[in-house]
Amino acid sequence: MPHDDALVITLTVANHAVHRVLIDNGSSADIIYWTVVQQLGIGQEKLKPFLSLLTGFAAYNMIIGHPALNHLREVTSTYHLKVKFPTIEGVGEVKGDQVVARRCYHTSLKKCPKSALLMIGSLGDERKLQLRKELAKPLIDVPIAEGKVVKIGSQLTPKVREALVRFLQQNLKVFAWSPEDMPRIDPKDIVHHLNINLEVKPVKQK
Missing domain, CATH: 2.40.70 (Cathepsin D, subunit A; domain 1)
Incomplete structure (x- = not known):
């Protein structure tokens, strides 16, 4: 500990x-x-x-x-x-x-x-190959706001695609479209921790 x-x-x-x-x-x-x-x-x-x-x-x-x-x-x-x-x-x-x-x-x-x-x-x-082909299908660009485009699966049905686009539009605030959309996060909320041995001396590399 x-x-x-x-x-x-x-x-x-x-x-x-x-x-x-x-x-x-x-x-x-x-x-x-x-x-x-x-x-x-x-x-x-x-x-x-x-x-x-x-x-x-x-x-x-x-x-x-x-x-x-x-x-x-x-x-x-x-x-x-x-x-x-x-x-x-x-x-x-x-x-x-x-x-x-x-x-x-x-x-x-x-x-x-x-x-x-x-x-x-x-x-x-045969089924494994079929699943891989389904996952490898290309993505398509879908605008969800002015100047904001996301990629979704081209194999989606029109009904699912419409529901997905509507969901993305309702949650625009969760996307970071530019560095300005990513302000500093208080370490009290979340912090990234590297699990390293503190006794090891850091080495500078080229």
Whole structure:
């Protein structure tokens, strides 16, 4: 302490110890890599297709989001790096591994490999290709105010496009169109923090 490390634990899944499991209260998904599923011997017939693209999870074997946390009635504390949950014998507790958490953090800073693009569920190559083509469709320029243009997907239906444009027009104030639209933010509201070792001497580079 003090620290800003993520809550990373080891879980027993299908009678195997799975390391580098991220407890993420802000995630709306529970994620496990396909290679991990294969190593655990979990049959493909137990998987249900879920058509979605996710990126940037290369550092972990699993991510436990709020669906699983709610189902297990878990209470997390990132400050104490602990997870507590009810059991038939009382309150269970899992402690986070601070060393592994920092390793995962440094791994996530490296260039994300192609394998980090995840297709959740059991999808054939033809369906994967179709989804990639849908996501690769070009954007179109749409004016939402005088001199203010945004880009939206060209594949949207007229009804969805109209609703989206109307929503953007109603929320013009959230856009920063120029540096003048970005005044100084009080650090009491929000501040960007670099998680670095304060004992390391800064090095000036060319």
